[in-house]
Amino acid sequence: MxxxxxxxxxxxxxxxxxxxxxxxxxxxxxxxxxxxxxxxxxxxxxxxxxxxxxxxxxxxxxxxxxxxxxxxxxxxxxxxxxxxxxxxxxxxxxxxxxxxxxxxxxxxxxxxxxxxxxxxxxxxxxxxxxxxxxxxxxxxxxxxxxxxxxxxxxxxxxxxxxxxxxxxxxxxxxFGEGGSALAQIRGSAEEEARRQAIAARRDSEVAPTTDAGGVDTTRRDSTMAYRSDEELAPQIRAALVDIDRTADADGDGVPDYRDVCQNTSRGHAVDARGCSVYEEQSQVHHLRVNFGFDSARVPEEYYGYIRELAVLVGVYPELDILIEGHTDLIGPAEYNQRLSERRAQAVADILVNQFGIDADRITTIGHGMDEPVVNRITLDANARNRRIEATVTVTESVPARD
Missing domain, CATH: 2.40.160.20 (Porin)
Structure with a gap:
């Protein structure tokens, strides 16, 4: 038997x-x-x-x-x-x-x-x-x-x-710990890309740009800095006797006698007046902080990422932050609801107390165990579900490319 x-x-x-x-x-x-x-x-x-x-x-x-x-x-x-x-x-x-x-x-x-x-x-x-x-x-x-x-x-x-x-x-x-290391590597690469994007946007706010002719093309208050003769109306310049109606000094396809915005940068798309056309581009910054089991303490390795978010909202004072807390699927729902709220508040406290962000610009909310990233109970799923998330979207006007 x-x-x-x-x-x-x-x-x-x-x-x-x-x-x-x-x-x-x-x-x-x-x-x-x-x-x-x-x-x-x-x-x-x-x-x-x-x-x-x-x-x-x-x-x-x-x-x-x-x-x-x-x-x-x-x-x-x-x-x-x-x-x-x-x-x-x-x-x-x-x-x-x-x-x-x-x-x-x-x-x-x-x-x-x-x-x-x-x-x-x-x-x-x-x-x-x-x-x-x-x-x-x-x-x-x-x-x-x-x-x-x-x-x-x-x-x-x-x-x-x-x-x-x-x-x-x-x-x-x-049993097993597979996948955790790969997730950490992938997460580190994503955060590094975000840091570089934020740094590039921050530099673009303070560093003026010029084209090949030395003209300031930094956009401020939706205007361009032009040479004084570019302020002349096209019909006045066209009336000049010695004008060359085929000349196109900046190569934008608009003859100089009709070009209101001469010396536009190479590669910019222009309108009928020869001025750069701008388009809206959105950049999304996403912060995710993972927590230990039954813990609302923010691990130190995430402080750098939180600082990047603080730098971003410092550059764009019109932005507000929504921080959403989550838990894994272990334990009572009421306890997990309170734990998710504590996790969101812990990150908000760091932004306010360590990086000087106005508390009025931050909203926190807890979702408890209702919105898991992975809807199952394993070591990897639990670690990924214990988190806060904050997403900030920045919309900027940038020159369209030809």
Whole structure:
């Protein structure tokens, strides 16, 4: 009996990992979990076993504890494959003896956003001399305890040669730290690009620009600095006797006698008057700060990014800041709501107290666990969901390119 289970379980585990190449990739992304199970089975009373050459029927009812183990391998964010092995014992009617055996199988599980899950799979159950194979349906609920541990409870219905019922409680542990380093590298690159963009915009506010002819082309208050003769009306210049109607000194395609804005920069798109055409361009600065488990303390490595946001809003005094706090999916909703508000306020306090931003320009809000980046409970997902986000959009007028 037990010998058969030893051969069956490894074959099932190999089958789970061989079903999809994504399974192995998911293991590297801290998705693999193993667990212990305690169940109670209600066996079909049509099952039988022979004791001392006498045939006895199995006694129905949830009576004996069935310990077991399981392995869960995710395929996607919502689908996973689970294999399990339970040691079972069935009481026999009319005798104190029992029929020992096992239940082993593989389920495909689908997890809902509210932590409930459903599944279906194949099962082999052996009690004494009776062995049956059939389908198995299950419905359950799984809740995280912390980043590594979670508990679950489920109901299962097995049907084939016999119809059996089971209620099973489980404790699972997740393994792996894959993906975290890659996310940090990607995040660092994005923040570096943001810093460079802010520095370029800041420099453009204070550094005047000139074209090839030495004319100041810095845009101030929606006007351009022109040479004095460029203020002459086109019809007056056209009346000059010695004018060359084909001359185009700045090469913008508008003859000099009609060019109100002579010496425009090369490559600028111009209108019929020869003046640079401006277009609106928006730059988006996004700040994300991640927090530790159950913490509202801002990690020191994010202070530089917060300073960049402070520099940006200092250059553009018309900008206001909305800071939104979030939590992972672990714990009570009311507690997480307060924690998300504390996280948003912690970043606001740094902007005000350390970088001198007016508190009236900052609004904070907490979303609790309602808006996760990743709607699941794993080490990587929890770390990404524990965050604040602030997005500031700057719109500027820049010369259109020809």
């Amino acid at each position: 037990i010998k058969s289970a030893r051969f069956t379980l490894p074959a099932l585990l190999v089958g789970v990992l061989a079903v999809s190449p994504q399974a192995l990739a998911s293991i590297e992304n801290e998705e693999l979990s193993v667990g212990l199970r305690l169940g109670m089975y209600n066996f079909d009373d049509g099952r039988q076993d022979v004791v001392n050459n006498t045939l006895f029927n199995v006694s129905s009812g949830f009576k004996n504890i069935a310990p077991g183990i399981q392995l869960n391998v995710p395929l996607t964010e919502t689908w996973s494959l689970r294999s399990y092995l339970d040691y079972v014992k069935a009481d026999l009617t009319g005798t104190s003896a029992s029929a020992d055996g096992y239940a082993v199988g593989v389920d495909a599980l689908y997890r809902l956003p509210n932590n409930f899950y459903f599944g279906a799979g194949l099962n082999t159950t052996k009690t004494g001399d009776d062995s049956s194979r059939g389908l198995r349906g299950t419905a359950g609920y799984r809740q995280a305890i912390n980043d590594n541990l979670s508990w679950s409870v489920e109901y299962a219905l097995q049907f084939g040669d016999f119809t059996d019922h089971a209620i099973i409680a489980g404790l699972q542990m997740s």
